[in-house]
Amino acid sequence: MHASNKNTHRKTLLLVVLVCLAPVIASYLSYYVFKPAGGVVNYGKLIEPAQPIPPSLVVQTENGDVTPLQTLKGKWLLLAVDASACPENCVKKLYFMRQVRVAQGIERERVETVWLRTDSAPVSPVVQQAYPEMRFLSANAMALAKWLPVEGSMQLTDYIYLVDPNGNLIMRFPPNPNPGKIKKDLSKLLKWSSIG
Known part of the structure; x- marks a missing residue:
């Protein structure tokens, strides 16, 4: 296998892993880092x-x-x-x-x-x-x-x-x-x- 093909496969694999992890990372950041105030649904x-x-x-x-x-x-x-x-x-x-x-x-x-x-x-x-x-x-x-x-x-x-x-x-x-x-x-x- 050529070195260029090997690098392409690695990049593709890395991209797939990042796409799969993106929602998990985003939810972690939104909950623990940005700390939304939500949850209040009542007026009183x-x-x-x-x-x-x-x-x-x-x-x-x-x-x-x-x-x-x-x-x-x-x-x-x-x-x-x-x-x-x-x-x-x-x-x-x-x-x-x-x-x-x-x-x-x-x-x-x-x-x-x-x-x-x-x-x-x-x-x-x-x-x-x-x-x-x-x-x-x-x-x-x-x-x-x-x-x-x-x-x-x-x-x-x-x-x-x-x-x-x-x-x-x-x-x-x-x-x-x-x-x-x-x-x-x-x-x-x-x-x-x-x-x-």
């Missing part, structure tokens, strides 16, 4: 670990009945916290929560919207008429602050929270949220979970 921030409803957290209904918040276990809960006066930000959250629930179609019966008020003032009749399916409950602000996480200088009143049917706080949606993205997150959870 996951609460890790999930925070169960504290057994000591009690709420008062509009009728004046006092009951543990845990009695709401069994459904997916969209929660908002605010004062009964309900400023503009509060009105938006209540509206978004209602729309997200309605957008679930036949699955909406698995979802309950809850407004946790930090005072015992009565709910405006206008709000009651606008949101007949919503639960209006009063709770101690300090007790809620121990359970519901916030970031930095944010407040409880900035967020919408999601509690699973087992009574675990699992997700927090950002201030001034995009209701379409909340709907998408909730739809996925309802689709893949048989509970609630």
